[in-house]
Amino acid sequence: MNKMTPQIRFQGFTDDWEERKLGELASFSKGNGYTKNDLVEFGDPIILYGRLYTKYETVIEKVDTFVNKKDKSIISEGSEVIVPASGESSEDISRASVVGKSGIILGGDLNIIKPVNYIDSIFLALTISNGSQQKEMSKRAQGKSVVHLHNSDLKQVNILYPKLEEQQKIGSFFKQLDNTIALHQRMLDLLKEQKKGFLQKMFPKNGAKVPELRFSGFDDDWEERKLIDIAGNISDGDWIEANHIFDTGDYRIVQTGN
Incomplete structure (x- = not known):
């Protein structure tokens, strides 16, 4: 060549x-x-x-x-x-x-x-x-x-x-x-900010029994226990099936009164 x-x-x-x-x-x-x-x-x-x-x-x-x-x-x-x-x-x-x-x-x-x-x-x-x-x-x-x-x-x-x-x-x-x-970078930055916001609102704040944002259909109070009390029930082979939550549009998040 x-x-x-x-x-x-x-x-x-x-x-x-x-x-x-x-x-x-x-x-x-x-x-x-x-x-x-x-x-x-x-x-x-x-x-x-x-x-x-x-x-x-x-x-x-x-x-x-x-x-x-x-x-x-x-x-x-x-x-x-x-x-x-x-x-x-x-x-x-x-x-x-x-x-x-x-x-x-x-x-x-x-x-x-x-x-x-x-x-x-x-x-x-x-x-x-x-x-x-x-x-x-x-x-x-x-x-x-x-x-x-x-x-x-x-x-x-x-x-x-x-x-x-x-x-x-x-x-x-x-x-x-x-x-x-640049366009995809802006979208990535936005998704990171959205994730950060969800992490802050989908777990209860100090003293609260429920998070600020919840999936539709769930309204019970969250329980609080020591990690050692529940860790013994989880084996190395167990998986928490949470990776599908944002894969479809079938889930609707609702805001509580907190």
Whole structure:
């Protein structure tokens, strides 16, 4: 197989990919002026380099960190690719995100890459963050307790890329996957919160004889005994058949007067 093409491609694309230094494909700058100590509850939206570790997204469209804007701030125009300039490990800083909208302040310790018009930003962020490009960036990272990656290092990274149309197709595909993952993550978080709420309400609180929420048809008081008094009646082979409770919609939970 030709090493200048990937193993899987979208139908209709057959041309070899090109390889050039990133320094030939983009202009470079750096964020400045802010650290996490500058964060406030309300103000102008900002991206700090730590977000790429704690809340990584291929495309950053919503920002929930704010500062009071200073003079000479670096403001996004949209579609910039940002790479951390420092981190705890070379793997930490070998990742990139796209700034999805304009008007966001770009804080210190961010390398800012503005690709030429025939390089798609999402594709560039993906290729920097994965495969051979990520490994090359990791090798170029410098330092021990804190590692650094400068624009001068990024310029030397070799980038393989196809024609713009195929780049956009790849970028759109992975962005859709990211959106699907985010949706399922929100659903998972909601289910965890629901479970937490049920656990709090489906067992009696201190001093109560019944829980706040019960299944329909059950209204007797719960009994209270020492565990040692009932544990002897349970053998290792016994199973409590409770795993079916939420498998169907046949159960209805009712709230008591407590």
